[in-house]
Amino acid sequence: MPSSPPPSEFLVISRGQWDGDKSPEQIQAAIDAFYEWHDQLVREGKLKPGQRLARERRLVSRSGVTDGPFTEAKEVIGGYWFFLAGSLDEAAALAAQNPCLACGLMFEVRPVERERASAFRPSNESPEAPPAAS
Numbered sequence: 001m002p003s004s005p006p007p008s009e010f011l012v013i014s015r016g017q018w019d020g021d022k023s024p025e026q027i028q029a030a031i032d033a034f035y036e037w038h039d040q041l042v043r044e045g046k047l048k049p050g051q052r053l054a055r056e057r058r059l060v061s062r063s064g065v066t067d068g069p070f071t072e073a074k075e076v077i078g079g080y081w082f083f084l085a086g087s088l089d090e091a092a093a094l095a096a097q098n099p100c101l102a103c104g105l106m107f108e109v110r111p112v113e114r115e116r117a118s119a120f121r122p123s124n125e126s127p128e129a130p131p132a133a134s
Contacts, residue, residue, distance in 0.1 A: 004086075005086075007046075007084040007085050007086055008084070008085065008086070008087075008111060008112070009048070009082050009083070009084060009111075009112040010082060010083040010084075010085055010088065010091035010109050010110060010111055010112065011080060011082055011109070011110045011111075011112055012050075012080060012081050012082065012083055012091070012095055012107050012108070012109050013077055013079075013080050013107065013108040013110070014077065014078040014079045014080065014100075014105055014106075014107055015076065015077055015078070015105065015106050015107065015108060016076060016078070016104055016105045016106050017076055017104060017105075018103050018104050018105070019103050019104035022103050022104070026103060027103050030099045030100045030102055030103045031100070033099035034098060034099050034100050037097065037098065037099055038081075041083075041094065045084060046083060046084055046085065046094060047081060047082065047083055047084065047094075048081065048082040048083075048084065049081055050079060050080040050081030050082060051079055051080065051081075052078060052079040053077060053078060053079050053080070078105070082112070083095070083109070088109065088111055091109045091111075092109050095107040095109050
């Protein structure tokens, strides 16, 4: 009997802010439902816990250390965790079940790259090639 390949790991980034028209009670209900959903997926082996992120931050670059970046409200990153799934589509389907979607948050789902970085292979850090002249 062939065994199925182990699930891949997908980083889930929680983005955005709560809808301004939601009451604290509505938001708390979504948070409570999130933790029930979260804990169930952990028990099922489909989720590895991450953490909420604090508000304080520093941007470290070759220019030094600054208090930024100062992002737009829709760009705010609130936390992260990891799905264990067979495909990006399966991981996205899990994220689509998150109860906090109803109150304004959104979730970016990204496959975790297992290979080491190389300047000779395209990656997230590689500049986009300019469009070909026609």
